[in-house]
Amino acid sequence: MLQYPTIVATPDIEITELRRLTEILRQKYNYDFSNYAMSSFKRRIQRVLELYRIPNIDSLIRRVNDEPVFVKEFISEITVNVTEMFRDPSFWREVRDKVIPNILLNNSQVSIWHAGCSSGEEVFSMAITLREMGILEKTKIVATDIDAEVLAKAKAGVVPLKNMELNQKNYIRFQGTHSLEKYYKEDGNRAIMDRTLVESVSWREHNLVDCTAFSKFDIILCRNVMIYFNQQLQNQVLKMFHESLFKYGYLMIGSKESLIWCEVANRFIVVNNEEKIYKKVKD
Numbered sequence: 001m002l003q004y005p006t007i008v009a010t011p012d013i014e015i016t017e018l019r020r021l022t023e024i025l026r027q028k029y030n031y032d033f034s035n036y037a038m039s040s041f042k043r044r045i046q047r048v049l050e051l052y053r054i055p056n057i058d059s060l061i062r063r064v065n066d067e068p069v070f071v072k073e074f075i076s077e078i079t080v081n082v083t084e085m086f087r088d089p090s091f092w093r094e095v096r097d098k099v100i101p102n103i104l105l106n107n108s109q110v111s112i113w114h115a116g117c118s119s120g121e122e123v124f125s126m127a128i129t130l131r132e133m134g135i136l137e138k139t140k141i142v143a144t145d146i147d148a149e150v151l152a153k154a155k156a157g158v159v160p161l162k163n164m165e166l167n168q169k170n171y172i173r174f175q176g177t178h179s180l181e182k183y184y185k186e187d188g189n190r191a192i193m194d195r196t197l198v199e200s201v202s203w204r205e206h207n208l209v210d211c212t213a214f215s216k217f218d219i220i221l222c223r224n225v226m227i228y229f230n231q232q233l234q235n236q237v238l239k240m241f242h243e244s245l246f247k248y249g250y251l252m253i254g255s256k257e258s259l260i261w262c263e264v265a266n267r268f269i270v271v272n273n274e275e276k277i278y279k280k281v282k283d
Contacts, residue, residue, distance in 0.1 A: 035233035044078040086170035116225035117143035120154025127197040144206035157193035213244040224254035
């Protein structure tokens, strides 16, 4: 007789249960997911249930409430952001060929904030671009993320070696001046990025949900992060980015994101709609 594998169905999650979970995370651990897009948050919670073989949301809530060590892993899973080096090469050509030269017309230095930097691939792409332009030493780069563990990996300059083939293809399409291999060394199944690139960045833990500005920048990149926020939180974050930009600074967001409906939309002009690059023209 044929034996079929047992399929464990992921339980459906009620909105009230999600609210219980977000309240514990906010009150006990100071992580506020109450303004995340619920459909996206729910999918990520279901993924956690499957990954850790947790039978239902009540069991998950108990673990979150009782196990601070588990909460760190949980936060990593629900804030994970898939990333590549030189993702969307045409975007990076626009940054190199137009945006940065434009800033340098009136400034001797460039300040850049990567908000929601995840494991650092976007940041390394920027550092390599600036190195090839000969201005890395004239640039202040700040990279922030909510997830302390993923930030530690970025700060260590560690990228899975299996990802470098795709990263190299992106770099070739970006039309870089060298081979990507110039910027890392192989160490087993890891690629270790050039230390001078890693150390050119100030890596900081920061929660965008707090909506607190901490400095002024010429460029802010927050690509494919706000799609997980509801409209209210997106609006708050975009207002904070506006406040954090120098006048005539650039905001760069993800391909599925937009400024059109937000309160500060009329304070920006569109520089490149396809690449989602905007310029602040009003304080």
